[in-house]
Amino acid sequence: MAGTEIFDNEEIKAITDVIERKMIHRYGSHNSRNGHYRVDEFENKAKAITGSKFALGVSNGTAALIVALKAMGVKPGDEIITTPFTFIATIEAIVECNAVPILGEIDETLSLDPESIEKLITHKTKAIMPVHMFGVAADLDPIISIANKHNIPVIEDACEVVGGTYKGKYLGTLGLCGTWSFDPNKTLTVGEGGMVLTNDEDLYNKMDYYHDHGHIHSKEVDRGDEGKSGFGVNYRLSEIQGALGIVALDKMEMAIGKLRATKKKILDAVADTGIKPRPMNDNEGETASHVIFLMPTAEDAKKFQTAAKNAGCGCGIIADNTWHYAKHWEALDAMSEKDFFGTKAPSYAPETMANADAILSRAVMFGLNICMDEESINKIIDSIRAGMKAIKQ
Numbered sequence: 001m002a003g004t005e006i007f008d009n010e011e012i013k014a015i016t017d018v019i020e021r022k023m024i025h026r027y028g029s030h031n032s033r034n035g036h037y038r039v040d041e042f043e044n045k046a047k048a049i050t051g052s053k054f055a056l057g058v059s060n061g062t063a064a065l066i067v068a069l070k071a072m073g074v075k076p077g078d079e080i081i082t083t084p085f086t087f088i089a090t091i092e093a094i095v096e097c098n099a100v101p102i103l104g105e106i107d108e109t110l111s112l113d114p115e116s117i118e119k120l121i122t123h124k125t126k127a128i129m130p131v132h133m134f135g136v137a138a139d140l141d142p143i144i145s146i147a148n149k150h151n152i153p154v155i156e157d158a159c160e161v162v163g164g165t166y167k168g169k170y171l172g173t174l175g176l177c178g179t180w181s182f183d184p185n186k187t188l189t190v191g192e193g194g195m196v197l198t199n200d201e202d203l204y205n206k207m208d209y210y211h212d213h214g215h216i217h218s219k220e221v222d223r224g225d226e227g228k229s230g231f232g233v234n235y236r237l238s239e240i241q242g243a244l245g246i247v248a249l250d251k252m253e254m255a256i257g258k259l260r261a262t263k264k265k266i267l268d269a270v271a272d273t274g275i276k277p278r279p280m281n282d283n284e285g286e287t288a289s290h291v292i293f294l295m296p297t298a299e300d301a302k303k304f305q306t307a308a309k310n311a312g313c314g315c316g317i318i319a320d321n322t323w324h325y326a327k328h329w330e331a332l333d334a335m336s337e338k339d340f341f342g343t344k345a346p347s348y349a350p351e352t353m354a355n356a357d358a359i360l361s362r363a364v365m366f367g368l369n370i371c372m373d374e375e376s377i378n379k380i381i382d383s384i385r386a387g388m389k390a391i392k393q
């Protein structure tokens with residue numbers, strides 16, 4: 001799963017070059033860097049791959065979400081509709097903008113259920129934020145169509161699915177903007193890094209200024225002479241990460257190809273057991289970072305988990321995942337029904353997530369590595385078969 005698996009001489013060369021040239025800042029020093037701008041190249045590669053008009057490298061995926069929301073003009077007390085099944089960073093980014101997370105339902109694809117969105121829209125809704133979780137696209141067509149009907153922008157949290165697609169388009173490029181993460185747990189990593197993709201020039205400019213202290217970037221003047229657009233923060237990416245990012249994107253197809261091949265091998269080998277793989281909104285576009293199955297009941301999921309572990313390969317039940325499921329976040333529950341910058345937050349009590357729980361407590365998950373030998377793959381297959389045998393007994 002972690003992109004460090006595919007590190008080799010390419011990364012060493014890329015970093016060494018930056019160190020030897022002693023040019024680590026992505027901006028400024030135009031006269032002494034001989035035209036080397038590694039973060040620019042990383043962004044240009046992301047644009048060339050995805051077809052996105054603009055790409056902004058930032059320090060991580062959480063920063064990418066915050067920069068995007070800020071640039072979209074999200075203000076204290078605004079509401080952002082998202083999903084209870086996401087990494088905690090999605091919610092943190094919303095709260096960091098002093099906005100109120102409004103949680104929809106999920107469906108069996110484990111993504112935001114489009115049917116749950118419309119009734120949550122109010123005059124305070126400033127964005128809809130679907131999250132493409134564990135390698136699979138949310139159902140963007142209906143989500144975007146609801147958003148368009150109400151004139152609300154969509155920001156895709158595509159942090160987990162760099163290189164994944166929905167109906168042939170790269171995830172992160174279908175909404176007003178989308179975010180990627182290259183953190184150490186992702187299929188492609190630069191250590192820590194993020195990217196925002198958008199076709200909207202005005203939004204891009206605002207994000208560009210905000211992520212770097214309000215600098216109006218220019219290659220014509222020294223950094224100290226650049227114009228100021230207003231307050232910002234420092235979520236810059238360094239040239240080391242930029243250099244790693246260029247290599248990472250070059251390896252994207254290879255890494256996803258290997259994951260997809262492994263997943264197919266596993267699914268083919270267990271198809272005769274009658275197991276139900278997680279349904280997907282686009283089977284072709286997944287990044288195959290995880291293999292997830294839906295058991296008939298939560299009790300079956302527990303039986304499956306125990307038997308799989310005894311057979312050599314443990315799996316998680318997603319409802320137990322304390323970092324990726326809002327039911328577990330006391331800090332969020334503490335906001336329940338409180339006034340939050342002039343908006344009354346909804347209840348985030350665990351019982352409000354009963355529908356999500358009914359699905360997530362049936363979902364069992366195996367994480368995949370990019371480079372897996374036959375023995376490890378077979379261990380997963382044997383464990384799945386043992387799990388299915390246990391629930392049939």
Ligand SMILES: Cc1ncc(COP(=O)(O)O)c(C=O)c1O
Nearest residue numbers: 060061062087089159160181183
């Ligand atoms: C869905 C989702 N959003 C946002 C993030 C945040 O990315 P980062 O770790 O780069 O800050 C992650 C990272 O795990 C994620 O999975």
